Amino acid sequence: MQYRVAATAAQTAREGVPGPVAVVGLAVALLLGGCGTTAVDVTSDRFPAPVVETMPLHLGVHYTEAFSGFRLEESVPQRGDWAIDIGRAQVNMLNAVLPGMFERVVVLDSLEPEAIPSSLHAVLVPEVKEMQFAIPFQTRSNFFEVWIRYEMQLLDPLGEEIASWPVTAYGKTRSLMLETAEAAVRDAAVNALRDAGAFLAIGFPRQEELRPWLERQLAALNPRLEGE
Secondary structure (H helix, E strand, O other): OOOOOOOOOOOOOOOOOOOHHHHHHHHHHHHHOOOOEEEEEOOOOOOOOOOOOOEEEEEEEEOOHHHHOOEEEEEEOOOEEEEEEOHHHHHHHHHHHHHHHEEEEEEEOOOOHHHOOOOOOEEEEEEEEEEEEEOHHHHOOOEEEEEEEEEEEEEOOOOOEEEEEEEEEEEEEEOOOOOOHHHHHHHHHHHHHHHHHHHHHHHHHHOOOOHHHHHHHHHHHHHHHHHO
């Protein structure tokens, strides 16, 4: 792998030890992985809201087709082709996380000026820059692992860039926890998305590029807030 990022949020704990059927099922799935394409459709909508102080800002978010339909296709030597769809799940993740960070969040279908309400303070445009995954055959461990690197771009209502910064995420699951390789990769991807959400929520106000803009916005709102 090109890089590994330590998790920034605790992964969901799973209890219990699988029986022989689960172990055999996973082994068979891995052996059959060399034939055809192993498709993993990540559609989870179970993402927690962040436990952070909500900022009194109105944010627009625009999901490009490349983002909402993101699909990783990769060939694993001796284990065949893999296709991992995370587009819908990562949209669900942000739709769960952003309302906990901002007072109001609006999903925008377009970045055309006429499509951006003047009441918004900024518009977030997320992009997947890189995604990687590994199965036990590659890592010689008991884990399935997923890495995702995002680029977050924040625009003003006129479309000018305010700042951009990376968000990295990592998720893994034990190979013996689930019955199939597809389920194990899906679980690792969901854990990586949860990690990304925590990283974004905690790191947003700490970004050096964002700090001057954020301080100006909050300072402008303070007199209004004090008068309420």
